[in-house]
Structures are given as C-alpha cells and as structure tokens.
Amino acid sequence: MQSALIVGKKICSSLLLRNWVRPLSAASDKLTNVEVNDKTGFAKLTMNRPPVNGLNLDLLRDLHQSIQDIEKNKCRGLILTSASNTIFSAGLDIMEMYKPDQERLKQFWTALQDVWLALYGSAVPTAAAINGHSPAGGCLLAASCEYRVMLPKYTIGLNETQLGIVAPKWFMSTFRNVLPRRIAEQALTQGKMFTSDEALKIGLVDELAATKEEALLKCEKFFASFAKTDPIARYLTKKQLRHNDIKELLDEKVQDVENFVLFVNQPSVQKGLGLYLESLKKKAK
Numbered sequence: 363m364q365s366a367l368i369v370g371k372k373i374c375s376s377l378l379l380r381n382w383v384r385p386l387s388a389a390s391d392k393l394t395n396v397e398v399n400d401k402t403g404f405a406k407l408t409m410n411r412p413p414v415n416g417l418n419l420d421l422l423r424d425l426h427q428s429i430q431d432i433e434k435n436k437c438r439g440l441i442l443t444s445a446s447n448t449i450f451s452a453g454l455d456i457m458e459m460y461k462p463d464q465e466r467l468k469q470f471w472t473a474l475q476d477v478w479l480a481l482y483g484s485a486v487p488t489a490a491a492i493n494g495h496s497p498a499g500g501c502l503l504a505a506s507c508e509y510r511v512m513l514p515k516y517t518i519g520l521n522e523t524q525l526g527i528v529a530p531k532w533f534m535s536t537f538r539n540v541l542p543r544r545i546a547e548q549a550l551t552q553g554k555m556f557t558s559d560e561a562l563k564i565g566l567v568d569e570l571a572a573t574k575e576e577a578l579l580k581c582e583k584f585f586a587s588f589a590k591t592d593p594i595a596r597y598l599t600k601k602q603l604r605h606n607d608i609k610e611l612l613d614e615k616v617q618d619v620e621n622f623v624l625f626v627n628q629p630s631v632q633k634g635l636g637l638y639l640e641s642l643k644k645k646a647k
C-alpha cells in the first residue's frame with residue numbers, strides 16, 4: 363500500500379495510533395494521503411497521482427484502504443479532495459483499459475467496485491472538496507459522497523456516452539441519488555459535462571467555494587450539522603436510503619466484472635480507447 367496516514371494525537375489513543383500508522387513509503391510514491399484533524403476528528407483524504415489523478419489499480423486500492431482505515435478509526439467525517447491545483451480526478455486511467463492484461467483488468471474493475479461500495483456505503487459522513495475538473499470516474503467518486511463543494515470554472519459530469527460507453531447501473535444510481543430523475547436521465551444520456559455554476563444550479567454540487575481552503579471549511583460545516591444527531595441513527599438512515607443501490611451491485615458484482623471485461627475487449631471499444639488516448643496526448647502537445 364502506498365498511502366500515508368497522519369493522525370492527530372488527541373482523538374486517537376496510542377492503541378488506535380498504532381493501528382493507524384502504516385509503513386510510509388518515499389514521499390514521491392504516495393498516492394493518497396490521510397490527515398485527521400485532532401480537534402474535530404475529520405479526515406482529509408487527498409488523492410495524489412499526478413498529473414490528473416487517473417484512477418488506476420494502485421490508486422483505487424490505496425483509496426479503498428484509506429477509506430477503510432478512516433472508517434475503522436471512527437473518524438467523524440471524510441473529505442475527499444485532490445493534491446492537484448486543477449484536477450480533482452480525470453476518472454478511470456484509460457491505460458488500464460487499453461490493450462489490457464486480462465487478470466489486471468478484472469482486478470481493476472473489482473477495485474473500482476470496492477471503492478464505490480466503501481465510499482457510497484460509508485458509515486462516516488462524507489464530503490468532496492472538488493478542487494478541479496471531475497469527469498466520469500472522478501464525478502462518480504464525488505457524487506458518492508453526501509455533500510459536494512466545488513471551486514469555480516471547472517467541469518464535472520458523467521460523460522460516458524460521449525466516449526461511446528454505457529455507464530454501469532451503479533454509476534447511474536449514484537447520479538439518481540443526487541439529482542432529480544429527469545435531470546439525471548438527461549445528463550447521463552447526453553454525457554453532459556457541467557460547469558461549476560451549472561452543477562450548482564442542478565444540484566450536482568451543493569455549494570461553490572473560491573478556494574480549496576474554503577471548500578474544506580464548507581465540508582466541515584456540513585459535518586458539524588450532524589452535531590446534534592445520533593451517529594448510529596444517522597448511519598442507519600443513510601444505509602437504508604442507499605441500500606437498494608448497494609445491494610444491486612453486491613448481487614451482480616461478478617457479473618458486472620464480466621460485463622466490463624467483455625465490453626472493454628471488443629475491438630471497436632479498443633479502437634475507440636486508442637483514438638481517445640491519442641487525442642488526449644495530441645492535446646497535451
């Protein structure tokens with residue numbers, strides 16, 4: 363595992379502290395970073411895979427581990443954000459799907475399922491400080507949280523149909539959990555990317571913030587709104603509301619991997635992914 367965990371002393375007993383500290387790798391290797399505010403108990407989970415936080419197998423596994431750690435240590439909130447100044451996450455790393463190793467491809471999709479199950483179903487209150495562009499898989503992560511604060515002048519959305527891809531059911535359920543059904547249907551069928559202002563208007567994000575610091579504060583304010591609620595009652599309510607979406611994936615988890623593998627391996631899909639990668643690289647030149 364390549365994530366680093368920094369824990370405030372006040373909220374963690376030495377036993378917890380021992381549980382939390384995982385071997386630290388060299389700074390340049392860290393893909394996620396968790397910092398816990400010792401006064402509030404809120405955890406900041408930062409994705410750090412330059413240049414665009416492309417969700418590859420390693421980052422997904424790291425995210426999963428970090429979410430589980432935050433959960434186990436009973437933090438009072440999880441804020442997902444990015445170390446980049448302009449990108450929250452570019453979504454799935456297309457390199458994982460282009461000319462893939464078949465075993466790794468399965469592991470990759472399973473890791474994405476596991477991150478979604480952990481984040482969408484988290485007992486800990488969750489929020490995303492969206493400090494950059496957030497297409498596709500990036501949007502999925504943000505939308506899986508309970509609250510979203512976005513910086514201006516970026517874009518967010520599930521753009522799969524624009525890439526010739528059908529988003530899996532659980533991507534769609536996540537959107538439907540956030541957006542009115544008709545807006546979700548339009549956004550998903552059009553593969554629309556929304557500007558920050560548009561995202562606020564339709565309710566895809568809850569607030570805008572001028573800076574990352576302000577976004578983090580607004581996420582913390584959201585967590586503080588639960589100060590007078592019972593944490594168990596809060597969680598059980600969330601769990602029931604999200605139960606069907608989660609059950610649907612759990613019931614079809616293996617089949618979902620098979621569908622994905624079948625889909626990705628189609629020659630037309632491989633051709634499309636190759637062309638898309640090329641267009642991204644040309645753009646970068």
Ligand SMILES: CCCCCCCCCC/C=C\CC(=O)SCCNC(=O)CCNC(=O)[C@H](O)C(C)(C)COP(=O)(O)OP(=O)(O)OC[C@H]1O[C@@H](n2cnc3c(N)ncnc32)[C@H](O)[C@@H]1OP(=O)(O)O
Binds near residue numbers: 413499
């Ligand atoms: C019936 C059901 C069956 C089931 C079927 C399941 C099908 C699969 C479903 C899941 C599908 C999709 C989910 C996804 O997440 S796919 C990924 C979608 N993401 C995107 O389209 C975003 C693409 N990237 C961008 O738009 C831009 O890069 C950016 C994020 C806005 C950032 O712009 P920028 O100008 O700051 O940076 P840029 O120069 O473009 O990029 C820098 C380098 O990073 C490379 N890169 C960017 N995005 C990706 C990516 N997603 N994967 C891999 N690599 C990426 C880019 O090529 C540059 O590389 P280099 O420096 O030139 O080498």
